[in-house]
Amino acid sequence: MTETNERFLAYKDAAAEALLMAMEKDEKVFLIGEGADNIDGIGGHILPAIRKFGPSRILDAPISENGITGFAIGAALDGMRPVLLHHRNDFMLLAMDQMMNQAAVLRYASGGRHRIPLTILSLVARRPGEGVQHSHSLQSVFAHFPGIKVGMPACAVDAKGMLLSAIFSDDPTIILEHKHPTLYDKKEYVPEQYYETPFYSKIVTLGQDITIVTVSINLLNALDVQWELKTKGIFPEIIDLRWLRPLDINPIVRSVIKTGRLLVIDTGWKMYGVSSEIIAQVCENAHTFLKFPPRRITIPDVPCPASQFLEKHYHPSAQDIVKTVREMV
Amino acid sequence: MVLNPDSENIGLLKKLYYDMLRIRLVEEKLADWYTSGLIKAPVHLSIGQEAVAVGVMAALSPEDKIVSTHRCHGHYLAKGGNLKKMMAEILGKATGCCKGKGGTMHLFDDSVGHVISAPLVGASIPFAVGIAMASKMKGENKIAVAFFGDGAVEEGVFWESINFASVFKLPVLFVCENNLYATHSPILRRQPYEEIVSRVKSHNIRTFYVNNGNDVLMVLKAAQEAVSETRKFKPCLIEACTYRLREHWGPGEDWHLGYRTREEGDEWLAKCPFKQLRKVFDKGGNLSQLNTDEMEKMIKKEIDEAVKFALESPAPLENELLSEVGG
Numbered sequence: 001m002t003e004t005n006e007r008f009l010a011y012k013d014a015a016a017e018a019l020l021m022a023m024e025k026d027e028k029v030f031l032i033g034e035g036a037d038n039i040d041g042i043g044g045h046i047l048p049a050i051r052k053f054g055p056s057r058i059l060d061a062p063i064s065e066n067g068i069t070g071f072a073i074g075a076a077l078d079g080m081r082p083v084l085l086h087h088r089n090d091f092m093l094l095a096m097d098q099m100m101n102q103a104a105v106l107r108y109a110s111g112g113r114h115r116i117p118l119t120i121l122s123l124v125a126r127r128p129g130e131g132v133q134h135s136h137s138l139q140s141v142f143a144h145f146p147g148i149k150v151g152m153p154a155c156a157v158d159a160k161g162m163l164l165s166a167i168f169s170d171d172p173t174i175i176l177e178h179k180h181p182t183l184y185d186k187k188e189y190v191p192e193q194y195y196e197t198p199f200y201s202k203i204v205t206l207g208q209d210i211t212i213v214t215v216s217i218n219l220l221n222a223l224d225v226q227w228e229l230k231t232k233g234i235f236p237e238i239i240d241l242r243w244l245r246p247l248d249i250n251p252i253v254r255s256v257i258k259t260g261r262l263l264v265i266d267t268g269w270k271m272y273g274v275s276s277e278i279i280a281q282v283c284e285n286a287h288t289f290l291k292f293p294p295r296r297i298t299i300p301d302v303p304c305p306a307s308q309f310l311e312k313h314y315h316p317s318a319q320d321i322v323k324t325v326r327e328m329v
Numbered sequence: 330m331v332l333n334p335d336s337e338n339i340g341l342l343k344k345l346y347y348d349m350l351r352i353r354l355v356e357e358k359l360a361d362w363y364t365s366g367l368i369k370a371p372v373h374l375s376i377g378q379e380a381v382a383v384g385v386m387a388a389l390s391p392e393d394k395i396v397s398t399h400r401c402h403g404h405y406l407a408k409g410g411n412l413k414k415m416m417a418e419i420l421g422k423a424t425g426c427c428k429g430k431g432g433t434m435h436l437f438d439d440s441v442g443h444v445i446s447a448p449l450v451g452a453s454i455p456f457a458v459g460i461a462m463a464s465k466m467k468g469e470n471k472i473a474v475a476f477f478g479d480g481a482v483e484e485g486v487f488w489e490s491i492n493f494a495s496v497f498k499l500p501v502l503f504v505c506e507n508n509l510y511a512t513h514s515p516i517l518r519r520q521p522y523e524e525i526v527s528r529v530k531s532h533n534i535r536t537f538y539v540n541n542g543n544d545v546l547m548v549l550k551a552a553q554e555a556v557s558e559t560r561k562f563k564p565c566l567i568e569a570c571t572y573r574l575r576e577h578w579g580p581g582e583d584w585h586l587g588y589r590t591r592e593e594g595d596e597w598l599a600k601c602p603f604k605q606l607r608k609v610f611d612k613g614g615n616l617s618q619l620n621t622d623e624m625e626k627m628i629k630k631e632i633d634e635a636v637k638f639a640l641e642s643p644a645p646l647e648n649e650l651l652s653e654v655g656g
Contacts, residue, residue, distance in 0.1 A: 030466065056466070062496065067455050067489025074459020074473070077444055078394070080466070082459075097486075101449050104656065109435045111428025112653030114445065147656040171655035245656055 009190040011183055012045050014156040015121075018163035019083065020048040021194055023057060026081060029167060032059040032068055033085030042087060042123075043184070065091050069098035069120070073106070076116045081167055086122040089176055090136040103172040104147035119166040123179045124152075124216065124267060126315065128308045135304035135311075137267040139215070140274045142174050143244040149173040149199070150244040152267075154219035156188045158242060161197030168196065178217040178267070186220070201248040203255070207235035209329050210261040212321070213252055215241050215274055218265040218297075221318040228322060234329050244274055252278060253285045260291035261328050265316055270298040292328045297321065339618060345387060345545050346606050346619060349379040351628050352403045353603075355412065358632055359402070359419065360580035368419060372433050375403035377543070377574035380602035381506050382407040384548025385474065385567070388556045391442060394464075395474045396456045399434040399448035399578075404476050410438035412631060416639035424642040428649065450511075451477060451484030454503070458490045461501035465562070472500040472559045480511030482525050488532075494564040495533045502552075502559045503534075503566040506542065512577045513588040526568045535565045542569030543600045546609065572597035 009017065022029045031049065037060045041047035050058050061068045065086065072082035086092050092099065099120065106114045124137045143150040149171055153159040159177060166173035178184065204219065205226055214222045219240045229236055237255045242248075256262050262282055264275035275296035282294065297316045304314055356374045363372055375382070382403035389395075389408075397404040405415060411426065418425025419433045427435050434448040444460060447453040457475035464471050481487050482505060494501045505525055509516050516523055526536035535558055537551040548569055555565040574594065576583040584591045610619045 059497075062489070062492055064486075064489035064493065066486050067458075067493060070452065070455025070486060070490070071459035071462055071493060074396075074456035074461075075463040075466075076459070077456060078460045078463035078467075080463045097449060097452060098455065102447060102452055106445070106447075107655045108653055109427060109431040110437065110445075111425070111430050111649075113427070113439070114437075115655075145656070146654050149656050 007189055007192060008187045009156050010185050010187050011153070011156045011159045011177070012043060012185065014160040014190045015163050015177060016045050016048050017190070018160040019046055020052060022083075022164060022167040023049055023053055025194065028079060029081045029083065030057040030059065031083040031085055032061050032072060034061050034063055035087065036060050036085050042085065043179070046085070065094035066098050069095040070102065072118050073098060073103050073116055076118045077114065081117045081119075083119045083121055083167060086120070088125040088134045088136070089122040089138050090133045092120065092122055092138065092142070099142070099148070099172070100145045104145045107171065108147060115170040116172045117170045118172040119163070120172065120174045121163065121177070122174070123177045126178065126180045128311055129306050130304070131306035132303035137299070139176055139244055140268050140272065143274065147171065148245060150176070151242060152176045152178070152216040152244065153242065154183070154214065154216050154240050156186065156190050158197050160190055161195050162242065164194065165196040165199070176216070180217055182220060183217045197242065199243050199246050199248065201242055201251050202240045203237065203251055204240050205236065205238040207237035208259055209234045210236050210263060210325055211239065211252065211255040211259045212236045212325070213239045213241055213262070213264045213278055215244070215266045215268070217267060218316060221316065221321055222265065225318045225321050229325055232326070234325060236325065241274070241278075247277070247281070249278070249281045249285070253282055256282050256286050257289045260289055262290070262294040263321070263324060263328065264294070264296045265321065266296065266298045268298060269301055270296060271301060273298060295324055295328060297324055339615065341387070342606065342609065343619065345383055345549070346603070346621070347624050347628070348383040348386070348407055349545065349602050349606070350621070350624055352379045352382065352406050354625070354628050355406060355632060356402055358636065360575070363580040369421070370419070370432050371578035372419065372580070373400040373578045374575045374580070375400050375573070377597065378506055378508060378571045379403055380543045380545040381504065381548055381569045381571055382476070384545040385504055385552045387549050388552035389474065390471070392471045393474065394442045394444045394457070394460050394471060395476065396444055396453040396460070397436070397446040397476045398453060398478065398481075399446070400478070401434065401436045401446035405436045405438060405443050405446070408438070408443045409441035410436065410443050412635040413638040414438065416635040417642045420639050421644065422639060422642040423645040423649070424638070429645045430649070451481035451486045453477070454481060454487055454490045457501050458494050458499060461494065461499040462497065465499060470560065472502055472556065474502045474504060476504045476506065478511065479505060479507040479509065479516050479525065480519070481505070483511075483519055491529060491532045491534050491564070491566065498562040499564055500559050500562055501564050502555055503564070505566065505568045507568055507570045508573045509570075510573065510589065513586065515588070524568065526566065529566050535563055537565065537567045539567060539569040541600055542571035543597070543602045544605050545602055546606070574598070
């Protein structure tokens with residue numbers, strides 16, 4: 001195997017590398033979470049850190065989501081850089097008080113004197129049978145609050161870089177990874193060195209006919225269908241949002257000024273969601289450039305059913321994108 | 330253990346009296362400010378409860394950290410917090426400890442180990458656990474102390490905190506100021522028993538019950554033992570019974586509301602922290618050494634200076650509205 005091939009890492013392994021690097025770089029970094037040191041290391045995710053640092057810096061916590069968030073905030077107030085792990089993001093709703101009433105506002109409430117360098121790492125656990133709670137994709141709930149950063153990496157390079165950005169940011173930062181195997185196990189070349197992903201959205205494909213903004217795993221579907229669209233003479237500009245807060249809207253607005261069309265694809269719900277915000281901001285800034293009403297593809301406005309026969313209709317598909325784009329262009 | 334005003338500890342006893350009086354006089358000034366309309370915020374006065382803050386703080390080292398609640402003035406002052414920055418904060422001025430953005434319920438002074446205050450019931454308790462966790466990880470000798478009221482014991486996060494502190498053997502001391510009411514709701518309408526410690530013991534937490542938390546020497550005695558245990562990584566809880574003499578928030582008394590009786594209040598007034606400590610001096614034949622007039626004069630001078638500082642301080646500029654948000 002060549003040197004280059006060894007650097008082809010799966011998304012989950014790139015994130016694992018980030019965690020290990022962060023702990024090597026700064027002894028104030030530690031991880032706490034329910035079952036954090038379980039034998040499978042959250043699907044292999046944190047095994048490298050466990051092997052190297054063991055239970056003194058990988059803390060298996062009691063089942064106390066709100067409490068452990070508060071413990072992590074306290075540790076952060078005492079100079080540590082805690083990483084808090086929740087296996088699935090529905091658990092985070094139990095910690096809303098500590099995340100949003102506390103961590104998000106403490107810097108502001110102290111006139112900037114309190115800094116909470118807390119990373120909350122969790123997963124959208126989209127797999128068959130996960131059902132109405134474990135399938136949640138709650139990013140827009142979290143991104144509503146000023147004072148919190150929220151990111152959703154959509155490739156292995158960003159799974160590493162965004163986690164490092166989060167850990168070494170001085171503000172509370174939520175990273176929601178996506179556990180569907182098409183992304184979680186997807187390999188790509190990941191640089192070996194330390195790097196942070198900036199708080200910007202990323203133009204992945206340049207085009208001129210329509211702007212497609214994707215959140216998380218939806219990037220893969222958009223990339224999959226771009227050739228099919230191109231054979232039909234439609235050249236999409238695909239933008240991976242990466243960070244929901246801070247929201248880097250300028251590249252999106254500039255793109256829509258060029259293309260005149262906007263499609264937003266989110267893993268969450270439509271109402272009050274990420275897609276609502278992006279479309280609103282584009283309309284506020286560039287409505288005269290729009291040649292067609294903005295559209296969005298999201299999960300339907302219902303919880304996610306457990307049955308595989310229903311669930312297969314639940315998530316946005318590549319063909320949903322083709323169909324919508326062809327209606328718009 | 331120091332209890333009698335002999336030559337060795339008379340200084341400490343005088344300091345306890347002074348610290349309690351300082352809290353009382355500052356809060357009376359705040360009540361005046363509130364009545365005159367200067368304060369545009371709900372101030373939660375701890376008048377009547379000064380002995381718990383002062384007794385516990387007297388057992389701590391300067392490097393020990395505390396976290397507090399919406400009723401935080403007493404803790405802030407007893408830990409040595411800067412009075413000028415406190416008064417300015419309560420008036421919403423740029424020179425306040427939070428630059429005016431936190432207000433009366435978010436007082437803190439890092440330089441003396443008052444890390445943070447937060448008004449949501451029970452919410453700051455886990456911060457102390459986390460500070461203790463960080464302290465242990467870093468191999469430091471300091472302990473963390475969480476102050477909270479009896480209402481916080483009904484919050485899940487309280488039990489999550491004592492469970493975690495016990496399992497991880499953290500140097501954290503929990504101090505429950507049981508003043509018998511959560512706002513206007515009496516404790517027996519909310520909890521099975523009026524005392525709390527017996528329910529906490531089962532978590533392998535060492536507990537201390539101070540049935541008269543207005544006796545600063547009883548509080549200090551419990552706190553000295555608890556702090557010593559806590560420093561050995563045996564988390565402890567002190568329950569100190571005390572009584573809020575003023576409204577839940579606001580400057581006045583609230584007997585007219587009828588949720589508690591004047592008779593009950595009178596019983597606690599008889600257990601006034603100042604009267605009790607004065608009795609100790611009297612008993613030892615040292616009352617002449619407790620020059621309260623002199624103390625009052627010194628404190629009032631400090632208050633006058635802080636008042637002047639706060640009143641003359643500039644308001645925050647409008648652009649502060651959007652600064653230090655993060656995220």
